[in-house]
Amino acid sequence: MQKTISPVDGSVYLERPLATDEMTENALAKATEAQKKWKKTTVEERADFCLKAVEYFLDHADEIGLELTWQMGRPVRYTANEIRRGFQERAKYMISVAGQALADVEVEEIAGFKRFIRRDPVGVVFVVAPWNYPYLTSVNSVIPAIMAGNAVVLKHAQQTPLCAERYAEAFAYAGLPDGVFQYLHLSHEQVATVIADPRTSYVAFTGSVEGGHAVQKSINERFIVGGLELGGKDPAYVRADANLADAVENLVDGSFFNSGQSCCGIERIYVHEDVYEKFVEEFVALTKTYTLGDPLSTDTTLGPMVRTSAAAFAQKQIDEAVSQGAKALIDTSLFPAHKEGTPYMAPQVLVNVNHTMQVMTEETFAPVVGIMSVKSDQEAIQLMNDSQYGLTASIWTNDIDAALEIGAQVETGTWFMNRCDYLDPALAWTGVKNSGRGVTLSKVGYEALTKAKSFHLKIG
Structure with missing residues (x-):
């Protein structure tokens, strides 16, 4: 059983059972099958679902803010603004630029040939999110991954499990096809198991340097990559x-x-x-x-x-x-x-x-x-x-x-x-040295969530 101890008063705010092996297996199987259909949808269709999910978050910002205060301690005067400001801004921006970011890349014309590069979704994206800005950090990957045609499995921090459940409610409200988004409450050992599973195509991790090393170690056993947004000074x-x-x-x-x-x-x-x-x-x-x-x-x-x-x-x-x-x-x-x-x-x-x-x-x-x-x-x-560090x-x-x-x-x-501590969604969010690797946000942020596929067609 996973317990969330509230920093407000030291009480057990909520408890959640960890996923069983069967639940994890079913989630990965469902995500894999759902993604095969989801990748065939248009960017415009995906945007409709994602914007509807954002609408859910905005409609419930106050209650989400209150439960966030109980989970991680930020004053209630600020918590709803994580949804109304940063979350909304990032989600809507990434939805708005998806068409440009995911468009086929045309190359110079050659008579008798049609050639272009297509950005295919990678498959199943495993998002491991932290507690400190639980919606701001997770939205960087969840929304763009779905917009790119991937399925998402979200594992949220033990301190903020309700955030994962809120995502599920939002996508259910939006009518997102079953299996395109799922969440699992997992232990560290179970996280490593999901990363090692061949159905996991990409890992988006935000957390400590120590956690980043653990994720990287699991990734190293396979020919996949992961985005690591780690610590800073x-x-x-x-x-x-x-x-x-x-x-x-x-x-x-x-x-x-x-x-x-x-x-x-x-x-x-x-x-x-x-x-x-x-x-x-x-x-x-x-x-x-x-x-x-x-x-x-x-x-x-x-x-x-x-x-x-x-x-x-x-x-x-x-x-x-x-x-x-x-x-x-x-x-x-x-x-x-x-x-x-x-x-x-x-x-x-x-x-x-x-x-x-x-x-x-x-x-x-x-x-x-x-x-x-x-x-x-x-x-x-x-x-x-x-x-x-270098964030x-x-x-x-x-x-x-x-x-x-x-x-x-x-x-x-x-x-x-003349400013600090802010993420502009139009700019690449990335770190150097022990602050991690990879990019989220901006049009560049879509590159890790897709794989290049070249089309070389000889006509006649």
Whole structure:
């Protein structure tokens, strides 16, 4: 039995039985057969089903938001917006560009021949989704996979099993043919079994680096590939010419939204020495305005972390950094709900930090950020690149030419100027180094969900 322990109050929010071997076998068999028919539908027909499913999510956004708060702890004032904003935006964009992305690729004409490249669906796509943004991460693969003519089997995190069930309800509401979308509640061992099954054609995984290695190990036994969206230690660089008020407002949000539990959240900030003291002063002042507490209250802006162990891990990084000379600028007594031994953790801002400290090099995934002073663009570039991760990075400046020049040197999947912690569905979502491999979103995101098939026809 799989239990979801709510970080809100430590109660068992729900329980779900794991799939039996027979259920898994039936799901893969059904997906394989359903996909043979589904791939014959037109892109326009697929779009009708998918848009209808999005309609279901929008109609139920408030109740979905409430159950999401109970499952993973994000304040209820924000959870419905995961559906109304990011989920809707990404789903509708990927539906809108499917026709262009999946169209036959024409090549130069040769008399007496017809030649083109067709993008065939890969088959059965296995999506393994995380708990931190359970709809935003899964929609990156689920909707495009179905739009590309594939069948989907979704395995959601143990913390957020209702998200998988909501997808099933949405597609049932849309009238999607039986078997094109299914979900399974699985253990780690069962996930490996599904990946190893020859009917699984592609794996879309979002999660930790450790989890990514496990998925890759299973994939290596077969001639298939997988998309891996893994961890991050995303940096920001504030130049001397930056609009400080704007930089502070957005970087505080980028650091602490969702209790810092975002793969592309801001975890380290480098500030030019000319504006360092003023930036830190304003950053701390804004951080102190957050309200940590019951996420079911609309007054709460910072909810609990997903579990007590996650808060303890982050606190260990803070304590280690302080023991090595870092200074913690937030008095946790300002946040009465903060309590060790619980998931409720106050935000923390650290200065006097350096790259010998784990808090500046290892993923924290918590409402914790370290801020360092730098003397030049080159020092900032060196520090931003001094990481095993490379998901996103941002620069805060009024000089777009400098932003482009610096961005060309920073090792990252996405380079932002004057914004952070956002996915534009028109752009490729990808990481480098230990942040993973592969692409979701944008027209490019359809490439991994299809396989090229060449048609070389001699006429007459």
